[in-house]
Amino acid sequence: MSDNTIIQNDRQHVWHHLTQHKAFETTDPLVIVKGKGLVVTDAKGDDYLDATSGGVWTVNLGFGRDDMVDAVANQLKDIPYFAGAFGTEPGAEYAKELTDIMPGFDRVYYSNSGSEANEKGYKMVRQRAHSYNNGKKHKIIYRDRDYHGTTIGALSSTGHAQRKNQYGPFAPGFVEMPHCLCYRCPFGKKYGECNIECAHALETIIQQEGPETVGSVVLEPITAGGGVIPPVPEYFPIIESICRKYDVLLHIDEVVCGLGRTGKWFGYQHYKVQPDIVTIAKGLAAGYAAISVTVTTEKVFELFKQNPADPESYFRDISTFGGCTAGPAAALETLKIIKRESLLENVCNMGNYLKDKLFELQDKHPVIGDVRGKGLFCGVELVKDRETKEPLADQDVVAIVGHCLKNKVMIGRTNRSFVDANNVLLFSPAFVASKSDIDSIVDAVDVALTENA
Numbered sequence: 001m002s003d004n005t006i007i008q009n010d011r012q013h014v015w016h017h018l019t020q021h022k023a024f025e026t027t028d029p030l031v032i033v034k035g036k037g038l039v040v041t042d043a044k045g046d047d048y049l050d051a052t053s054g055g056v057w058t059v060n061l062g063f064g065r066d067d068m069v070d071a072v073a074n075q076l077k078d079i080p081y082f083a084g085a086f087g088t089e090p091g092a093e094y095a096k097e098l099t100d101i102m103p104g105f106d107r108v109y110y111s112n113s114g115s116e117a118n119e120k121g122y123k124m125v126r127q128r129a130h131s132y133n134n135g136k137k138h139k140i141i142y143r144d145r146d147y148h149g150t151t152i153g154a155l156s157s158t159g160h161a162q163r164k165n166q167y168g169p170f171a172p173g174f175v176e177m178p179h180c181l182c183y184r185c186p187f188g189k190k191y192g193e194c195n196i197e198c199a200h201a202l203e204t205i206i207q208q209e210g211p212e213t214v215g216s217v218v219l220e221p222i223t224a225g226g227g228v229i230p231p232v233p234e235y236f237p238i239i240e241s242i243c244r245k246y247d248v249l250l251h252i253d254e255v256v257c258g259l260g261r262t263g264k265w266f267g268y269q270h271y272k273v274q275p276d277i278v279t280i281a282k283g284l285a286a287g288y289a290a291i292s293v294t295v296t297t298e299k300v301f302e303l304f305k306q307n308p309a310d311p312e313s314y315f316r317d318i319s320t321f322g323g324c325t326a327g328p329a330a331a332l333e334t335l336k337i338i339k340r341e342s343l344l345e346n347v348c349n350m351g352n353y354l355k356d357k358l359f360e361l362q363d364k365h366p367v368i369g370d371v372r373g374k375g376l377f378c379g380v381e382l383v384k385d386r387e388t389k390e391p392l393a394d395q396d397v398v399a400i401v402g403h404c405l406k407n408k409v410m411i412g413r414t415n416r417s418f419v420d421a422n423n424v425l426l427f428s429p430a431f432v433a434s435k436s437d438i439d440s441i442v443d444a445v446d447v448a449l450t451e452n453a
Contacts, residue, residue, distance in 0.1 A: 006031055035059075036063055052410050052426070057428045082323050088325050102278065106301065109296070112319060120279075142176060145418075146220045152171060160226065182232065217249075225256075226417060228373045229372065230372060236271035250274075250275045260347055261428065278294075288334075289324070289331075350438060353438055361442065378426075378427040380427070
């Protein structure tokens with residue numbers, strides 16, 4: 001098939017995610033046809049350095065890995081699929097390997113997207129409420145600026161006003177709590193002089209809603225699409241203590257951070273906290289197969305098998321493509337590669353290098369108000385004025401990202417998430433990134449800021 005045919009087929013028949021298609025009446029869509037390492041090639045033959053791991057924090061091992069392709073192909077030859085009510089060899093093996101790196105966890109429920117994984121967690125909370133509390137302890141608290149998925153249920157627990165706009169009414173029983181971004185503290189405090197009000201706010205909300213009505217709190221360990229927001233060290237221990245006090249399950253959404261993005265296997269492992277439910281997707285199989293998991297403690301699992309005589313006592317849920325074997329096979333190989341190639345160490349080393357280079361940009365460009373992140377997971381917040389912290393306008397941020405793209409470097413940004421604060425550049429190169437890759441990424445941003453900010 002010719003390059004022009006591919007582009008025309010895409011233009012005429014594909015409905016892209018997060019895209020206003022009016023532009024394609026006068027310009028060509030960008031169609032990616034192959035990749036190797038951190039470099040992807042479009043249908044016209046142009047190469048781009050990808051600092052987004054496939055656009056959404058997913059292709060964590062880089063493109064074109066024969067070892068990943070072989071792992072999936074070999075599994076498909078044996079058996080490609082069987083419904084999740086039955087077991088498969090890669091499903092059983094991966095569940096064991098995954099929980100081995102998650103002390104305190106024992107059970108893995110398979111599905112095929114982060115949104116779906118979170119929905120499973122919410123359904124566990126709701127069913128627990130009906131089984132043990134007459135349905136009363138069903139409310140789920142979520143955090144402003146966190147994102148948990150694209151379904152109506154997941155959007156109901158998402159703190160992104162623009163992403164939610166026009167998709168309501170939303171599911172009842174979801175309650176919002178404040179974010180934990182020190183740079184824009186919702187309480188007007190300064191870290192070191194505060195009482196970590198952003199964490200203690202959880203207790204206030206539980207008391208306001210009624211402890212007997214609150215079943216769980218769902219949080220990203222580091223807010224991702226909401227602007228890369230790592231909490232302060234005291235944050236999660238306070239959150240966990242409040243959850244234990246009121247018998248509230250702690251659900252950590254590791255869809256972005258999970259399996260190494262921050263330099264540890266999981267983002268929550270930076271913060272001395274033991275969740276009850278953890279959800280993982282995106283980089284779980286490095287983009288080589290679709291898979292997500294909802295991982296629970298044995299205590300949570302036991303809630304759903306205590307009364308076999310009750311036909312409604314077990315977890316009555318299904319995920320059709322949670323039965324695909326390519327997902328756990330690819331996830332198992334991803335885990336092996338990260339260990340074999342010491343990629344967690346590279347994430348830490350290259351992540352520190354990336355942050356140092358971004359801090360150098362901050363010294364040079366007054367438009368950079370804040371630099372933050374962990375591992376190969378960094379955000380740069382752009383402002384009109386450092387004193388007032390007025391966010392840089394959407395169109396100016398789009399121009400900077402677009403300038404990088406014209407210079408063949410792909411970076412991310414907070415994308416149609418907030419009414420007036422879509423002003424954070426996002427960096428998440430694959431775990432195999434080198435110093436020269438980081439230099440090329442930062443150089444492109446430097447030029448873009450010089451010419452556009």
